[in-house]
Amino acid sequence: MPGIRAPARRAWLITARGEAFVTALLAIPGAVWLLRDKVVAGPAFNAVKRFVETPSADQEAAKVGLEQIKSVGSGITAPVLTVIGIVLLAVYKFWLGHHKDTETRNKEAPNQLAAALVGLMEGLKTKGRLSNASSDVVRFRATLHRIEAHEHVQHLPYVGLGATDPDRLPGPHRRWPNAVGLVGQVARIQATAGDGLHMRMDDSVRTLEEFVAAMVRMYGYNDKQAKDHAPMRLASLAIPIRDGDPGNVIGVLYCDSSERDFFDDEVKELCATCAQTMASLVKLSG
Numbered sequence: 143m144p145g146i147r148a149p150a151r152r153a154w155l156i157t158a159r160g161e162a163f164v165t166a167l168l169a170i171p172g173a174v175w176l177l178r179d180k181v182v183a184g185p186a187f188n189a190v191k192r193f194v195e196t197p198s199a200d201q202e203a204a205k206v207g208l209e210q211i212k213s214v215g216s217g218i219t220a221p222v223l224t225v226i227g228i229v230l231l232a233v234y235k236f237w238l239g240h241h242k243d244t245e246t247r248n249k250e251a252p253n254q255l256a257a258a259l260v261g262l263m264e265g266l267k268t269k270g271r272l273s274n275a276s277s278d279v280v281r282f283r284a285t286l287h288r289i290e291a292h293e294h295v296q297h298l299p300y301v302g303l304g305a306t307d308p309d310r311l312p313g314p315h316r317r318w319p320n321a322v323g324l325v326g327q328v329a330r331i332q333a334t335a336g337d338g339l340h341m342r343m344d345d346s347v348r349t350l351e352e353f354v355a356a357m358v359r360m361y362g363y364n365d366k367q368a369k370d371h372a373p374m375r376l377a378s379l380a381i382p383i384r385d386g387d388p389g390n391v392i393g394v395l396y397c398d399s400s401e402r403d404f405f406d407d408e409v410k411e412l413c414a415t416c417a418q419t420m421a422s423l424v425k426l427s428g
Contacts, residue, residue, distance in 0.1 A: 285297070293318060324361065325394045341360070379405045
């Protein structure tokens with residue numbers, strides 16, 4: 143779906159060069175048949191025709207071949223092919239316009255999806271769950287991952303308090319196998335993921351080393367992947383984004399916090415509303 147599917151190379155046929163090529167290609171048949179008519183009616187063809195009409199065994203065979211040449215496309219004329227070409231060109235132009243409109247929506251959709259994340263942040267602030275005060279910052283971030291065949295990929299930059307810290311700087315296009323992480327778990331069990339999955343680190347996790355060990359134990363990361371993960375995110379929430387088919391998850395709204403009990407029912411409800419907005423944008427862009 144637009145805005146969330148993996149970026150694909152733009153089809154060559156919708157480029158200016160592709161449009162010129164298709165236009166020229168559809169004009170060739172009419173031009174070829176027009177040239178054929180000119181050749182058949184020309185003096186050189188008539189001279190050959192008079193020659194092969196002279197009685198002779200070899201010339202009789204040549205005469206048959208000549209008549210076969212003349213009969214090729216005898217029911218087709220240059221005007222007919224021109225009309226066919228015009229009709230095909232009109233169909234192509236309609237297809238081209240549709241795909242260019244789709245491409246425009248594809249470019250706009252990520253901005254709309256990012257706006258939904260900003261809306262989530264504003265909702266949390268309105269509810270008093272987040273504060274901009276430097277002395278009272280509950281670290282929270284949210285992003286969107288898209289689901290591919292065997293991987294999940296960060297699709298949007300993080301939004302949230304603490305999202306610009308040095309350990310937040312890696313942005314979109316980071317990839318992880320679906321065999322690891324909370325988002326990967328949603329991708330694997332998408333048909334039964336329901337309203338999402340919530341993770342809260344046990345109270346015993348107090349140090350970075352304990353956090354890394356918990357990530358390896360709970361989510362299948364290896365040591366390097368766990369160490370590369372944002373440190374000390376003690377609570378996470380992953381909500382599936384579907385394209386209309388309950389069993390087809392194409393994206394996941396991912397949120398996490400450094401506060402273990404951040405995702406209570408109120409926050410979960412706001413996150414679920416954000417995910418629904420994103421799903422609606424995906425459907426409208428389709």
